[in-house]
Amino acid sequence: MPSPDSSAATQSFAATALIGESFTGDGVNAAHTNVVIGRKGGPVETAWATALATPSAGHVPFLTVVRPSVPVKPATLFVTKAAAVGELHERATWGSAQAGLAQGVLDAVTEGLLPAEEAEELLVIAAVWVNPGVDDLDVCFRNQRAAGYGAVRAAVTGAPSMADVLEAAKEGPANPFYTPSAEVLAR
DSSP states (O other), rough: OOOOOOOOHHHTSSSSSSEEEEEEEEEOOOOEEEEEEEETTSSHHHHHHHHHOOOBBBOOOOEEEEEETTOOOSSEEEEEESSSOOOHHHHHIIIHHHHHHHHHOOOOOOOTTSSSSGGGGGEEEHHHETTTOOHHHHHHHHHHHHHHHHHHHHHHHHHHHHHHHHHHHHHHBBBBTTTTHHHOOOH
16 A cells, blocks of 8 residues: 555556666677566566566576665566576676676666656566676676666666667668668568
8 A cells, every 4th residue: 555645646657567678788798688677566567577587597586785784776687698608608698797787776766767757666676688708797788778778768767668679660671680681671
């Protein structure tokens, strides 16, 4: 039950699931992050707890921490998109990418995108890509910080707009891994 001094605007923040995406950087140190933000007691909490309780081979969701024993607020579940392989990739996944995501979420709180007064009631699920070929932990951190923040910002602001999506569609789909040729698009 909301406290008597809670404002209607605060009570409605993330009343439904908010979804965002961000891709930052290039090459093997790029970061691609998808987030779902919601409130405890709703479907995001069910998904959050289910993901944490049901890891699969190579994909072990874990609580994002600012430092050991200090989880970021809102509680943020880090879900790997790539199984950690090799020492550097493992250090990037559990080290620099996790630290970057934590800082990106904290940046969003600091800037007021996520209301600090609601942090205990909010949950974030972050699906994070860390390339197995990652070669620079500092660049990985910076890119993940920006991608984490960008995904939260997109979720909270509803970006991109439908007009932005339709405008991008005029040029055709493209991503860092594949861009179809005009000939393929015309078929």
